[in-house]
Amino acid sequence: MKNILLTIEYDGTAFFGWQRQPGKRTVQGELERVLSLLCGEVVTIAGTSRTDAGVHAYRQQATLQGDFGIPTERIPIAVNNLLAGPGPYAVGDVRILDAVEMPPDFHARFSCVGKKYIYRIYNSSEPEIMPRNYFYWVKHSLDLVSMKKAAAYLTGKQDFKSFMAAGGKEMKTTVRTIYKADVVTGKMRGQGLFSYPEKEISFEIIGDGFLYKMVRIIVGTLVEVGLGKIPPDAMKEIIQSKDRRRAGHTAPPQGLYLAEVYYKKEDCFKEGERQNEN
Amino acid sequence: MKNILLTIEYDGTAFFGWQRQPGKRTVQGELERVLSLLCGEVVTIAGTSRTDAGVHAYRQQATLQGDFGIPTERIPIAVNNLLAGPGPYAVGDVRILDAVEMPPDFHARFSCVGKKYIYRIYNSSEPEIMPRNYFYWVKHSLDLVSMKKAAAYLTGKQDFKSFMAAGGKEMKTTVRTIYKADVVTGKMRGQGLFSYPEKEISFEIIGDGFLYKMVRIIVGTLVEVGLGKIPPDAMKEIIQSKDRRRAGHTAPPQGLYLAEVYYKKEDCFKEGERQNEN
Numbered sequence: 001m002k003n004i005l006l007t008i009e010y011d012g013t014a015f016f017g018w019q020r021q022p023g024k025r026t027v028q029g030e031l032e033r034v035l036s037l038l039c040g041e042v043v044t045i046a047g048t049s050r051t052d053a054g055v056h057a058y059r060q061q062a063t064l065q066g067d068f069g070i071p072t073e074r075i076p077i078a079v080n081n082l083l084a085g086p087g088p089y090a091v092g093d094v095r096i097l098d099a100v101e102m103p104p105d106f107h108a109r110f111s112c113v114g115k116k117y118i119y120r121i122y123n124s125s126e127p128e129i130m131p132r133n134y135f136y137w138v139k140h141s142l143d144l145v146s147m148k149k150a151a152a153y154l155t156g157k158q159d160f161k162s163f164m165a166a167g168g169k170e171m172k173t174t175v176r177t178i179y180k181a182d183v184v185t186g187k188m189r190g191q192g193l194f195s196y197p198e199k200e201i202s203f204e205i206i207g208d209g210f211l212y213k214m215v216r217i218i219v220g221t222l223v224e225v226g227l228g229k230i231p232p233d234a235m236k237e238i239i240q241s242k243d244r245r246r247a248g249h250t251a252p253p254q255g256l257y258l259a260e261v262y263y264k265k266e267d268c269f270k271e272g273e274r275q276n277e278n
Numbered sequence: 279m280k281n282i283l284l285t286i287e288y289d290g291t292a293f294f295g296w297q298r299q300p301g302k303r304t305v306q307g308e309l310e311r312v313l314s315l316l317c318g319e320v321v322t323i324a325g326t327s328r329t330d331a332g333v334h335a336y337r338q339q340a341t342l343q344g345d346f347g348i349p350t351e352r353i354p355i356a357v358n359n360l361l362a363g364p365g366p367y368a369v370g371d372v373r374i375l376d377a378v379e380m381p382p383d384f385h386a387r388f389s390c391v392g393k394k395y396i397y398r399i400y401n402s403s404e405p406e407i408m409p410r411n412y413f414y415w416v417k418h419s420l421d422l423v424s425m426k427k428a429a430a431y432l433t434g435k436q437d438f439k440s441f442m443a444a445g446g447k448e449m450k451t452t453v454r455t456i457y458k459a460d461v462v463t464g465k466m467r468g469q470g471l472f473s474y475p476e477k478e479i480s481f482e483i484i485g486d487g488f489l490y491k492m493v494r495i496i497v498g499t500l501v502e503v504g505l506g507k508i509p510p511d512a513m514k515e516i517i518q519s520k521d522r523r524r525a526g527h528t529a530p531p532q533g534l535y536l537a538e539v540y541y542k543k544e545d546c547f548k549e550g551e552r553q554n555e556n
Contacts, residue, residue: 011407056408084405089417089530091410127362129289130334130412132369139367252367 001065004072005102006031006045008060010094012253013133017053018060027051027094031062034082038075039066048108048261049115052213054253056134058118059097061261063108075099108261114179114268115210116260119203119219119251135200136219136255142201142226147183149232150225151203153239154181154218160211161242163221165250168212174242176214179268180206183222201226204259206268213250221248279343282350283380284309284323286338288372290531291411295331296338305329305372309340312360316353317344326386326539327393330491332531334412336396337375339539341386353377386539392457392546393488394538397481397497397529413478414497414533420479420504425461427510428503429481431517432459432496438489439520441499443528446490452520454492457546458484461500479504482537484546491528499526 008031016024020032028047035043045062068075076096084092122128122135123142161174183203203219221238224230230238230248238246262268286309294302298310306325313321325340346353354374361370383389400406400413401420439452461481481497499516502508508516508526516524540546 009407011410089415091405091407091415093407093410095405095407127369127373129287129369129371129373131409132289132371134408137367137369 001067002072003102003104003106004064004066004075005100005106005108006062006064006075006096007098008047008057008062008094009097010057010060011133012051012054012056014093015053017055018047018049018051027057027060028062030083030094031079031096034079035064035066037082038078039068041066046108048112049258051256051258052253054133055256055258056254057258059260060258061108061112063102063106072099072101106263111263112261113265114206114208114262115258116180116204116206116262116271117210117215118257118259119205119215120255120257121201121203121219121223122199123201124199133254136223136251138201138223138226140227142223143228144183144185144201144226146228146232147201147203147222147226150222150230150235151181151183153235154178154205158239159242160214160239162238162244162247163214163217164211164244165213165217166244171211174211176207176209176211178205178207180204180271181218206260206262206271208268215256216251216253217244217247217249219251219255223251224248279345280350281380281382281384282342282344282353283378283384283386284340284342284353284374285376286325286335286340286372287375288335288338289411290329290332290334292371293331295333296325296327296329305335305338306340308361308372309357309374312357313342313344315360316356317346319344324386326390327536329534329536330531332411333534333536334532335536337538338536339386339390341380341384350377350379384541389541390539391543392484392486392540393536394458394482394484394540394549395488395493396535396537397483397493398533398535399479399481399497399501400477401479402477411532414501414529416479416501416504418505420501421506422461422463422479422504424506424510425479425481425500425504428500428508428513429459429461431513432456432483436517437520438492438517440516440522440525441492441495442489442522443491443495444522449489452489454485454487454489456483456485458482458549459496484538484540484549486546493534494529494531495522495525495527497529497533501529502526 010027015027018027020029043066045064047062076099079096084090120135121138123138127137155178157177159175225232288305293305296305298307321344323340323342357374362368398413400415405415433456435455437453503510
């Protein structure tokens, strides 16, 4: 049995999130169905992040144990053909980008030491219809300087209980380390799917782990800072209060993208530093 | 009763086309439902173009007769709020851009003398998942020079029977006048929803009318020219043959956008000439 690491891209719009659920179309469920067809026996996969319904991924990762009878690097093509549906130019809403063999003790979730999420806002008085499932449309003008200032309070090892939604799994601790949190305008480097250079505001966050809906609650809070409803320096007190009611609203899922998974701590730091230089 | 002209934008992905059909979600059906709610009595609308399932519109137009008890220019806001669903930042997949009162004899379809369609191709060896419902993904490299050469044969008053699909309405004549037909790379002017400056190929066509699936069959033929399967000069013979079997495949609906409607012949010419200068 090989231990295989998959890198996966998906559009979360038509999925009930990542995690397998009976009778519902989920990313894990869809991938396991097709991988099992290809393998000839039941395949289960362990994903790094259990993204919610409507949340997208540029680079989700998952491990599986199996023997496919084909070279590992051929798995993406075989699976993607089954996922895309008929026609030479059909494109499905989930796609395997890469498959590599890993040592037996490697696990996509337990070996992971950090993740990067991107949250995309379309800030314009008028909405755009076609990309509505890929951005959070914010109608009123956002003040980027205030948002950047507020975001700066997020880095470091802190208790992020104020940004945890009810309904998630029981956590031993709500302390997390954030390596990078920044707000920028224009297209994010390397993410060229849509482009509104002047109307797009992106939030990028790298951390060793995230609480239930943490990124979306942080973004909702930053939006309220950008709208002038919360002063930027209040971010510090919001964190210290450990009170969900002090933070802002939960931003909708369609703006959120899982963008990177890290297995070495130095990569989290490096990525944070390198991007801060931009 | 006022005669009102609506300008409408929509994402055709989740609609069974424009035309009202019992039990199916169509753009006309959805607009009539909401306009009737607002008006307090049954409103029917007449659209300029009956776009197929999956086809989008930047600027569809439609006329209706009714009294809404509010100023005409307030109709878009009132309707869009009902179309978008709950939440201050919700965005629906159809939206009224503009409403203006017109003389009683004006009709969105019968007064129309020309239309512009844009067809968008994403030409790259790897597909992109998120915008898959807004482009035709063509995997193999397309030769733009050949495509432009072939497209040049389309202009003028000609019989376009070779590009008419079976199953449409009976037509008195299959002769149409094409004012402009061009293939360009990069983002189309004024259509900034998505942007792949180097990988996007757009086809723009302006004509006094179009046969059933005509633009999609023309694009399918141009793609085969771009792939080297059909020589560019064969376009002339394909037109002259009046034989559907000589033309290429029907390009899929998701790349097609109704982009403009004209009510004056000189606007069709002007637009064609102006854009040819770019």
